[in-house]
Amino acid sequence: MKFELTDEQVGFASALTALMRSGDSVAVARAWASGDTAPGLALWSRLADQGVTALVAPEDEGGLGGTLVDLAVAFEVLGHELAVGPWIESAALAPQVEGQLVTAAVPGISRYAADAQVARLLSGTPGATHASIDTTRTLTLVEGAAGCDSAAVDRAVLACAAELLGAGERVLADSVAYVKQRKQFGREIGSYQAIKHQLADVRIALDFARPLVFGAALGEVPVSAAKVYVSDAAYLAARTGLQVHGAIGYTAEFDLSLWLNRIRALVTAWGTPAYHRGRVLTHLTSTALVD
Amino acid sequence: MNLDLTPDELAFQAEVRAWLTANVPAEPLPSMDTAEGWALHQEWEAKLAAERYSVVSWPREVGGREASLVEWVIFEEEYYRAGAPGRVSQNGIFLLAPIIFDHGTPEQQARFLPSMATGEKIWAQAWSEPEAGSDLASLRSTATRDEARGGWVLNGQKTWSSRATYAHWGFGLFRSDPDSAKHAGLTYFLFPLDADGITVRPIAQLDGEAGFAEIFFDDVFVGDADVLGAPGDGWRVAMSTAGNERGLSLRSPGRFCAAADRLVELWKERGSEHPEAWAGVVDAWIGAQAYRLFTWGTVTRLADGGEMGAAGSINKVFWSELDIALHETGLDLLGADAELLDTPWMDGYVFALSGPIYAGTNEIQRNIIAERILGLPREPTGAQKVAQK
Numbered sequence: 001m002k003f004e005l006t007d008e009q010v011g012f013a014s015a016l017t018a019l020m021r022s023g024d025s026v027a028v029a030r031a032w033a034s035g036d037t038a039p040g041l042a043l044w045s046r047l048a049d050q051g052v053t054a055l056v057a058p059e060d061e062g063g064l065g066g067t068l069v070d071l072a073v074a075f076e077v078l079g080h081e082l083a084v085g086p087w088i089e090s091a092a093l094a095p096q097v098e099g100q101l102v103t104a105a106v107p108g109i110s111r112y113a114a115d116a117q118v119a120r121l122l123s124g125t126p127g128a129t130h131a132s133i134d135t136t137r138t139l140t141l142v143e144g145a146a147g148c149d150s151a152a153v154d155r156a157v158l159a160c161a162a163e164l165l166g167a168g169e170r171v172l173a174d175s176v177a178y179v180k181q182r183k184q185f186g187r188e189i190g191s192y193q194a195i196k197h198q199l200a201d202v203r204i205a206l207d208f209a210r211p212l213v214f215g216a217a218l219g220e221v222p223v224s225a226a227k228v229y230v231s232d233a234a235y236l237a238a239r240t241g242l243q244v245h246g247a248i249g250y251t252a253e254f255d256l257s258l259w260l261n262r263i264r265a266l267v268t269a270w271g272t273p274a275y276h277r278g279r280v281l282t283h284l285t286s287t288a289l290v291d
Numbered sequence: 292m293n294l295d296l297t298p299d300e301l302a303f304q305a306e307v308r309a310w311l312t313a314n315v316p317a318e319p320l321p322s323m324d325t326a327e328g329w330a331l332h333q334e335w336e337a338k339l340a341a342e343r344y345s346v347v348s349w350p351r352e353v354g355g356r357e358a359s360l361v362e363w364v365i366f367e368e369e370y371y372r373a374g375a376p377g378r379v380s381q382n383g384i385f386l387l388a389p390i391i392f393d394h395g396t397p398e399q400q401a402r403f404l405p406s407m408a409t410g411e412k413i414w415a416q417a418w419s420e421p422e423a424g425s426d427l428a429s430l431r432s433t434a435t436r437d438e439a440r441g442g443w444v445l446n447g448q449k450t451w452s453s454r455a456t457y458a459h460w461g462f463g464l465f466r467s468d469p470d471s472a473k474h475a476g477l478t479y480f481l482f483p484l485d486a487d488g489i490t491v492r493p494i495a496q497l498d499g500e501a502g503f504a505e506i507f508f509d510d511v512f513v514g515d516a517d518v519l520g521a522p523g524d525g526w527r528v529a530m531s532t533a534g535n536e537r538g539l540s541l542r543s544p545g546r547f548c549a550a551a552d553r554l555v556e557l558w559k560e561r562g563s564e565h566p567e568a569w570a571g572v573v574d575a576w577i578g579a580q581a582y583r584l585f586t587w588g589t590v591t592r593l594a595d596g597g598e599m600g601a602a603g604s605i606n607k608v609f610w611s612e613l614d615i616a617l618h619e620t621g622l623d624l625l626g627a628d629a630e631l632l633d634t635p636w637m638d639g640y641v642f643a644l645s646g647p648i649y650a651g652t653n654e655i656q657r658n659i660i661a662e663r664i665l666g667l668p669r670e671p672t673g674a675q676k677v678a679q680k
Contacts (some may be wrong), residue, residue: 001361002292003587004595009292069292170581193654193667196661204605205661210579211584220294220584225577277573284576285557 048099079166092159104140116140168234205233224276336410354408367543383414417449421587477525551579569618611646
């Protein structure tokens with residue numbers, strides 16, 4: 001019994017974080033949103049070189065044979081540093097050992113494929129393209145998409161949950177930093193209980209979301225349980241982060257907005273919270289719980 | 292990263308489960324806050340103690356099994372899964388005993404721990420006063436030095452003392468230096484509740500039962516042998532239990548996992564009558580699983596030599612709110628039957644309502660999280676605010 005990341009996993013997360021920061025992932029995301037995908041594709045290649053897309057592909061197929069815990073570690077960083085591109089599809093749903101960009105619409109979950117303008121569509125016919133509230137995501141309607149096997153979808157849901165965890169942590173960290181320096185009525189707004197208690201609730205929610213994400217990676221709970229809880233926690237982080245920033249947080253120019261919109265998009269992507277609550281209920285009513 | 296148990300841990304789990312299956316009373320005991328229920332709960336403690344199950348993590352010479360932290364969590368999981376009686380000796384075992392182990396003299400350890408383990412002596416905590424609740428350090432009850440008799444004379448009033456109505460001994464803080472303020476000049480005392488000068492007045496709780504009491508001290512003599520830690524060092528000594536009460540010890544995940552599993556069973560029985568409660572059932576189950584997994588993370592950290600620290604506050608807010616939400620959903624599933632007195636769901640709900648208040652209110656916990664974990668600036672005190680103006 002050892003419910004913590006190994007030194008190797010912590011080191012992997014640090015290396016990915018350093019790589020994304022040195023590549024200025026936030027500027028890359030803004031360029032991507034305005035249609036300039038070149039810097040994003042360059043960063044994609046560097047992350048793929050670190051093995052992100054091949055992480056959970058089996059070794060006999062040229063992958064790294066990593067665990068779902070490794071996958072969650074990587075996606076938490078991608079969420080924290082605002083990665084752009086179809087990572088969930090290319091690293092979790094259908095891991096790409098050569099680092100290619102792929103995307104898919106999954107029947108029963110979404111009729112849209114994300115980032116089809118830069119990625120190979122795994123099945124179906126692309127139709128009209130729509131903008132997302134997350135300006136770094138472009139959604140393409142897909143007709144005739146084939147179904148995916150449930151293990152692949154579960155990996156994608158887990159990756160989405162881990163990305164939300166990272167995004168929620170980032171919003172909390174940035175909000176804490178902001179309320180320590182912003183002064184009103186002669187003192188830091190972070191010294192007021194009205195602010196403290198809201199941010200404390202975010203800390204609590206994220207602290208209990210994390211073990212569900214890694215517990216789901218170990219198969220201790222259904223991935224849907226993690227998606228439900230981490231969606232709520234990240235969304236609380238986003239709502240609270242916006243509130244404690246005030247009007248500046250409501251602007252497109254301020255970087256916080258990138259994470260707020262990412263969280264809003266991922267809360268319903270890969271199955272809404274209600275959809276996943278339904279899946280948990282099915283799990284509970286079909287399992288003998290009390291010996 | 293793994294949650295696998297060792298063969299020894301699995302064997303311990305099987306042993307505990309078998310014993311509980313054979314020994315847990317078929318019918319729930321009457322409330323421990325009634326005279327009849329109190330006696331039956333004390334008998335149950337004796338039965339546990341005879342098999343060294345009352346204090347599994349304690350040293351063998353004072354009644355324990357020297358169980359590891361992992362084994363303790365396993366024991367608690369099995370205990371609640373089996374629907375075993377509430378622990379009438381809980382306050383002594385979880386709040387006082389850790390302090391006696393850390394700060395007590397060998398004589399005190401030998402005198403107090405074995406009878407606590409067997410449930411022969413039940414302990415009540417005496418922290419709060421009428422004017423000292425969240426601001427505990429403002430307490431006013433006094434201890435005056437009596438050199439001639441070799442001890443101290445206690446005066447004042449304590450309140451909200453859980454189990455004090457029937458308990459045998461109490462523990463609490465008194466101001467032993469009259470010129471001191473706040474955290475300085477406090478001393479930690481142990482006292483028999485039938486001592487001369489002590490009056491215990493039961494207070495009926497929300498459900499009408501006398502689960503707590505006021506304690507009045509009128510020139511109560513306590514000998515030096517019953518001072519815990521050094522005189523004047525009481526705050527530091529006492530705070531070493533605050534982390535225990537808020538943190539891992541008081542609320543094991545087994546309690547919430549068992550309750551969530553019972554909620555799922557209730558859903559299977561009554562869900563068709565109240566389908567609108569479905570999301571509450573799911574969220575309560577997910578919350579209990581989050582708490583279980585979070586606890587394994589805490590156990591890993593503590594086993595590696597880490598400390599609970601302010602993280603205990605995160606734990607406390609979470610479990611106390613989970614407990615209420617879980618029981619509210621149970622009551623929703625009962626429909627019109629929910630308001631009936633003396634059902635397990637209503638009893639559990641009323642008990643859960645006290646969670647966000649005791650052991651430091653959740654507002655105090657959120658202050659601790661914000662200041663000590665997030666690093667936000669401390670709120671100026673009333674005096675500092677006046678000075679600013």
